Amino acid sequence: MSQLNIKLNGVETSIEAGIDGFKLFTDKSVIALRVNGEARDLAYRPVSGDAVEGILISEPDGLAILRHSTAHVLAQAVQTIRPEAKLGIGPAITDGFYYDFDVEQPFTPEELRAIEKQMDRIVRSGQRFVRRVSNEAAAAIELADEPYKLELIGLKGSSADLGDGAAEVGAGELTIYDNVDPQSGETIWKDLCRGPHVPSTRTVGNAYSLTRVAAAYWRGNENNKQLQRIYGTAWATKDDLKAHQERLEEAAKRDHRRLGQELDLFSFPEEIGSGLAVFHPKGGIMRRVMEDYSRKRHEESGYEFVYSPHITKSNLFEISGHLAWYADGMFPPMKLDQEVNELGHVTKQGQDYYLKPMNCPFHILVYRSQSRSYRDLPMRLFEFGSVYRYEKSGVLHGLTRVRGMTQDDAHLFVTQDQMEAELTNVLNFVLGLLRDYGLDDFYLELSTREEGNPKFVGADEIWERATNTLAKVAQDSGLELVPDPGGAAFYGPKISVQARDAIGRTWQMSTIQLDFNLPERFDLEYTSSDGSRQRPVMIHRALFGSVERFFGVLTEHYAGHFPPWLAPVQVVGVPVASEFGDYLDEIAVKLRARGVRVSIDHSDDRMQKKILNHTKAKVPFMLIAGGQDRDNGAVSFRFRDGSQENGIPVDVAIERILEAINTKAQV
């Protein structure tokens, strides 16, 4: 046999010509090959000069192949049970996979279980995934019954944007994967697919599960038909699957909607309407503490506080351009003052008033209320501004996506020369403040304009300068920077600060936007040192995004175990018997005098019951006192984790509590 030279796992190796990946890697945990950087099936036969590595089932690329192969098994199972189901696409996604089907009747949960059973049978039957190169004409005939696949083949020909469909056809050769029965050699099922796949359905194993069914627009376009999408999760081992399910349970326990109910923080009364929250006393305390601290920091950093009304005549948003671009996202107008005679003719022109979806035009009017000099700049106007947006009903989600919210909104008016320094300033201010609230793992996203999209207004060179300035500031921060092309606001590019929470999920927090457009629209000016009229640049920035949303994110981050400075009740006193209640009341008086939020539980519950109740309420400090403590002028701490320290002198206990509050420590 002739030999050929390849680079095997980085080492120059001579192998027999014509042997495939199965021979090169006998380790069963190798499920595919990486050939010259590209994933291939194990059946691939290396040619001279190839750089070949094994892809392990446990590595990210391997998991993606496993998940995509599981999607094929799902599709085969569905077509076994519902032969009329037409195939959409079936890619791997984070933690799993999905496959879209066009079916007359949506899948029921019971049917999902039947499909899982059928998948098990397919997995056990050990069908081989066999790659076959086809061409557009042949595939079109072969897949005549699969209209969506035909569309993808057509799109491939036209080099249109395939989106998620890239997994099916992608670049290069058009391929079909046959599922071949190992005994008979018969092809049982096939799918248009770029691959690669695991060698056999048996490799899929048993660490997968179908999770839910939902509708999804074909090719992600809401003008297209909705297909039924089945989601699943798939892992290398059963333990990994279990760990994943436990992570989901952990996330569910932290859900701010659930904790908001359990901890009595806020609610969404049906009578008020979707996406409109009320904060209860406990949530109200937290919100006030959050806002007070933010105000204090803004004051220290040179911001000035303004207030503006919740409604305005339409004219304001016509000038700003919001009505032209975002009327759909605004609550419809209140039509006022119009008078009509008996004949239906308008005798007095009315006015349309809108609830404000943004604060910027109001702050602009504050700026414009008098002639400004370069000496006034930078001018930093801050407001907790309540805005209302008519979010589509399907997107509302707890406090994180609402119809009424309060932004911690500021608009900075600066000269072109001050722009970069001020942006750097703002970014550092934002990051510092977020850290104070307990978030400390960040990365930045730079959202820029999409070429040729008419949504973005303003001259090219202005966009370029704004984008370059933001990019420089972002880079100088030293934080990881992720590009987000097309994500800019219509009036300018933005940096957004993304924060990772305690269990690694990322949340978009603050945004900093540069805007040359609104100063133009409102004809803003300042007199420069040489007496000439100049146009200021605007910086929009919200740090929490909205107070509501930030509240929700912090709730999930802390899983309701708020650090003492934020906790609605910081200390609860539990007397061992009611006769010790007075003693605790004396301590409570001292704590209250120092501003601590403390209550003493005088109810006639057993003390064990009281401990249970306050543990469930996630109170940071419980102070327990009985005869021994009273005799010694002491108190006993019980902490959230159930640990305790007995016999702490009262003054020491008070200092410890104050220390924790003042340093914003977590306990």
Place this chain on the structure above:
RNA sequence: GCUUCCUUGGCGCAAUUGGUAGCGCACCGCACUUGUAAUGCGGGGGUUGCGGGUUCGAGUCCCGCAGGGAGCUCCA
């Protein structure tokens, strides 16, 4: 907005094929006076989200609306 599922006392849940609403927690009262995650007894509270329809009879079936969950699309 679209697809789909859901809605029973403050909260979490039950109610066989449509037969006239139960439980736990919470709440109120009484007793107990307690040393680290549920003391005992008793009591009150729901025309089953709202509006229509089918039926002798609807929490259960049908239609509409509202609110919620999941996903899609969207997010100035």
